[in-house]
Amino acid sequence: MRRRYALRFSPALVEQPIVSKLARIYDVDINILNADVASGRGGKLIVELVGTDENLDKSVHYLSEVGVLVSEMVKELLFKQEACIHCGACTAVCSPKALSMDNSAKLVFDVSLCVVCGLCTQACPLRLFEVSHEREA
Numbered sequence: 358m359r360r361r362y363a364l365r366f367s368p369a370l371v372e373q374p375i376v377s378k379l380a381r382i383y384d385v386d387i388n389i390l391n392a393d394v395a396s397g398r399g400g401k402l403i404v405e406l407v408g409t410d411e412n413l414d415k416s417v418h419y420l421s422e423v424g425v426l427v428s429e430m431v432k433e434l435l436f437k438q439e440a441c442i443h444c445g446a447c448t449a450v451c452s453p454k455a456l457s458m459d460n461s462a463k464l465v466f467d468v469s470l471c472v473v474c475g476l477c478t479q480a481c482p483l484r485l486f487e488v489s490h491e492r493e494a
């Protein structure tokens with residue numbers, strides 16, 4: 358699993374080797390995507406954590422416990438549903454079944470099943486789907 362987070366540190370926490378401990382304690386790989394951290398003031402890191410679901414959950418719990426403010430970075434699927442012509446092409450690529458056809462041959466979009474894989478953006482002939490920029494949840 359890969360997840361991206363924004364981590365905010367107070368000035369006191371910036372001095373501590375908190376992020377490097379994650380790799381040792383929870384067997385999580387850490388890629389720092391962006392850093393705005395300096396001694397004497399707080400800071401913010403955008404990181405990608407790679408590990409098992411369980412270890413990622415434990416890592417976030419650990420970070421929160423020591424006082425780091427953690428927000429997951431998320432993307433959303435934007436869909437211009439009003440322009441849909443119900444051709445069904447997008448349903449063929451949507452493995453989680455977020456896109457399906459109902460009994461009247463109308464497209465149904467169940468946003469709760471969408472994992473934002475982005476495959477439908479290419480499948481739709483009218484290009485009605487778009488994946489948003491990443492933002493903090």
Ligand code: SF4
Pocket residue numbers: 434450451452453454455456470471472473474475476477478
């Ligand atoms: S982004 Fe992926 S999961 Fe979501 S609706 Fe499109 S194909 Fe389905």
Ligand code: SF4
Pocket residue numbers: 440441442443444445446447448464480481482483484485
């Ligand atoms: S591929 Fe596009 S037009 Fe066709 S059903 Fe899906 S969203 Fe509608």
